[in-house]
Amino acid sequence: xxxxxxxxxxxxxxxxxxxxxxxxxxxxxxxxxxxxxxxxxxxxxxxxxxxxxxxxxxxxxxxxxxxxxxxxxxxxxxxxxxxxxxxxxxxxxxxxxxxxxxxxxxxxxxxxxxxxxxxxx
Numbered sequence: 776x777x778x779x780x781x782x783x784x785x786x787x788x789x790x791x792x793x794x795x796x797x798x799x800x801x802x803x804x805x806x807x808x809x810x811x812x813x814x815x816x817x818x819x820x821x822x823x824x825x826x827x828x829x830x831x832x833x834x835x836x837x838x839x840x841x842x843x844x845x846x847x848x849x850x851x852x853x854x855x856x857x858x859x860x861x862x863x864x865x866x867x868x869x870x871x872x873x874x875x876x877x878x879x880x881x882x883x884x885x886x887x888x889x890x891x892x893x894x895x896x
Contacts, residue, residue, distance in 0.1 A: 785816065792819050801833040 788794045798812045815832050
């Protein structure tokens with residue numbers, strides 16, 4: 776679904792009174808000097824939005840951003856500090872054991888592309 780279709784659908788739902796949409800400002804994960812707006816869709820029965828609820832929105836968005844960037848973060852050394860804010864930890868993905876996977880592939884008859892090219896020459 777593209778952005779335009781999603782926007783039209785949300786506008787239609789808001790006009791019907793099924794939901795309401797608010798914009799929340801949150802600092803960027805990689806640059807805390809800047810902030811960005813993101814949309815939060817709430818049920819129509821939700822009344823006033825408390826500061827605690829807004830903080831939960833920011834936390835969930837920040838966690839999503841850090842998890843989606845975890846592949847790049849895993850390449851950085853673990854001992855190196857990645858953020859300027861003390862106490863902020865970025866979760867890393869668990870490493871996949873590639874040697875075991877490669878051994879199983881070779882045992883099943885896998886031949887690497889370099890070996891095939893060498894045989895062709």
